[in-house]
Amino acid sequence: MAVTICTNPFNPYEVLQAYEASLLQSLGSIGATSLFIGTMRDFNEGDHVKGMTLEYYPGMTEKQLDKILIDAQNQWALIDSLVVHRVGDIFPKEPIVLVAVWSSHRGDAFDACRFIMEALKSKAPFWKKELLVNQQERWVAKNSDGYQSS
């Protein structure tokens, strides 16, 4: 179980390969890996977005993310789980968040990955400020419900 906040761009696939190397002992019992990557779009609420600054609450953010992973481990039969989240200045196409869940069976992996992502979206103290193409800045007001289709 690991939570990482990073100030620099990260490659989720490299992170995953490195992390899975640490799971070698339990690898034979892993049947399902459910992953989610959130990436910065260049368009939001009808406007072109040039970049974004992600503020967080050092200490509380990690504490809340740890709690979410523990919650997930308590609800489903998981082997391991991981959250990586960017902060600071972010540009379109860059990964913002990676959630990874490893388990024996796919139902648990799917449910837990989505649960972690929704809990992160509603409880982990991060705040996005968008920089629009016209140089205007705006705070993102609220996260949408991820259990709804678009």
Add this chain to the structure above:
Amino acid sequence: MAVTICTNPFNPYEVLQAYEASLLQSLGSIGATSLFIGTMRDFNEGDHVKGMTLEYYPGMTEKQLDKILIDAQNQWALIDSLVVHRVGDIFPKEPIVLVAVWSSHRGDAFDACRFIMEALKSKAPFWKKELLVNQQERWVAKNSDGYQSS
């Protein structure tokens, strides 16, 4: 949209990086990537499993997987989707299947990825024969329901 059947081991993270390179044009509109990797366990139904042979129906398997991806694209607002599936002789810890879905919003990505995986499990003609540690062989009789927790 792509379906690949492979007879050799594949690294899902390398496959994903290569495939995303082909998505460069739409990368700015991708906000959510939902991934599922199914891996071979060394234990099933109470027995240690040494290896497995995956049989398929060349032509029909690809046709059914294509249909599943088109179905998903029709039901959710997706940017792209991908399925990679192993056949032939497989050993514990090796990836069996990769499902990837790219979309603007996470609800669509999560729903579609899981839908594709469940449809694959019930409709794509693949059959697993397990080789147990005691040299016994057995066909896996039926896939479980992936919408249930374990």
Add this chain to the structure above:
Amino acid sequence: MSIKVRYFASLKESIGRSEDELIFTGPLTVYDVWQQTNPDKDRPNQVLVAVNMDYVDWDNLVKDEDEVAFFPPVTGG
């Protein structure tokens, strides 16, 4: 008229063949195909049928040069 019949996985093993070629005249359902190629075997439970690589029911009619496949529940993924 001629159709190709294919068997997969555990069904292929229990039948002992992977293919049959069936020559016939007149209308024929998938179930008739099964009876003519496996006269000694009842229609098996839980066996799936595809004609030309699409799932069909046992009462589906087959036509010249169709490929009919019988196989057990799928277990991929």
Add this chain to the structure above:
Amino acid sequence: MSIKVRYFASLKESIGRSEDELIFTGPLTVYDVWQQTNPDKDRPNQVLVAVNMDYVDWDNLVKDEDEVAFFPPVTGG
């Protein structure tokens, strides 16, 4: 007794400060903390509160050396 008060994101910008130090005597709720540090501002809608990095309600009592944080709905991920 002394508590540290922190503000984040758009709330920090609208208040114009990122921190306050509040010296007090006697029992104090989170809401009292808000009123004493921002006497000219009503309790804002949709602002979340944490004490020592855990979410709490506005009627939660604070104690010496607590860290109280006010911030808008979170928008990570």
